[in-house]
Amino acid sequence: MPRLRMEKRRLLPFLGLLLLLIATILISMELALERDRVMVPHLVGATVPLAMERLREQRLQGKVTGEDYDARFPKGAVIRQDPPPGSWTRAGRWVSLTVGRGSDTLFLPDFAGLPRGKVQALLGANGLVLEGVSQVHSARVPKGVVIAQSPPPGTKLRIGAQVSLLVSLGPTEPVFLMPELVGKEGRYAVQTLKAWGMRVETSSRRDTGGGSARVLAQRPVAGSPISPGETIWLELGQRGP
Template sequence: MEFEMSYLGEKIKALWYLKFIRISVYLIFAMLAIGVVMDLIIMPIYTKHGETLPLPDITRVRYEDAKLTLRADGFNIVKAEERYDSRFPMGYVIKQVPAPGTLVKSGRRVSVILSKGERRFEMPKIVGASDRDSKLLLSKFGLRTGKKAYEYSSYYPKGVVTHQSITPGVEVPMNTFIDLTISLGSIPSVFLVPSVEGRTLDDARDIIKQAGLQIGSIRYQPMNALLPETVIKQSLQNGTEVPKDTRINLVVSSL
């Protein structure tokens, strides 16, 4: 009986020892697992807390692409403003705040200004306006006066726009040049030669065209006393009555 009790006691001790060994092994594996988690996950998050990162450059890209780029780096994007800008297509980032390369913490908001594209204006009606008023009207709509031509008209008085190069109502970009045709009034029975001596060559061209005449040959002559491209002499005396489209030859100064 005593032997059996001794044997049973030894067996119980052995079982407890095995259980202790098993629990110890489990604890060792658990500690190793905790160590791996700390090393690979917890510590990187802890050590990076408060770390600054350089902001990527998101200008000149579409808003959606800019948003993806910032979110990938842990930043947030905010639309601050939209404005017209002919340099950027609609929906592209014009400017970001803070600027590219600025060191900021993760989660920082980045404000962006987006392009609305090139500003466009509806072409106004210029026909029927005076030559002087046409310039003011075009300027009001963000447009510019282009080339001018002249023609006789039995309908429009002298100095009134008879034709414009772009039809009214069409949308055009800002600063578009609009060519105009200006009325010279009714066709006269007599055409008088204008005086263009002392004028620049460009002015002489316009004056002669407005008089219903044409520029003939142009001969250049060195003349230090005058600025280059100044009319020295004209082939027909001013005030002379001539047929329509008569050509006037010019002598022009050169260096």
């Protein structure tokens, strides 16, 4: 028994040193972990460059992971972050940022007097959808220009709302009645039709009658409605022996 007691006394210093070593290691690890722990800064409301600078100061990294509408913040500002502000995390960790696209509502501008193509571009740039286009003749509004819109100007709309346009076809084209040209002098008939804005196609057929070349046939027939740009066919007599 005395010998066993002596051996225990000899081991006590070694056990004390071992416990001290373990305690030192644990304390060192805890201190190392404490040095690696940083607090996530408050980034909501900051611009992306400013948010990135604040993260670098805390030895953190940031990345923009999405965009969303939020009327409380200007376009381009951080509206959400993960992890949240005030939480503790390890240095070097990534912080996800959601950037605002501004308000999800707007007041519809007045598009009257603008070309249709420009209005379509403005609708797309503002997140609105062109629902449909109606067209009507107008003596005052040039062709291709917006006359009216629905909803009316000043209406408050959400992003993605639909807008309809009324677009001008320009002045109504005049309508003539095809005259009776058979028997008329060919040159006179062609000049008359061209003065009305018609296209004239002719063919010739030998005519035994005397005098200048005259109209032998026409298409369309006399009395038919015709408009500028329409093609009229005339058969002219060709004088010969």
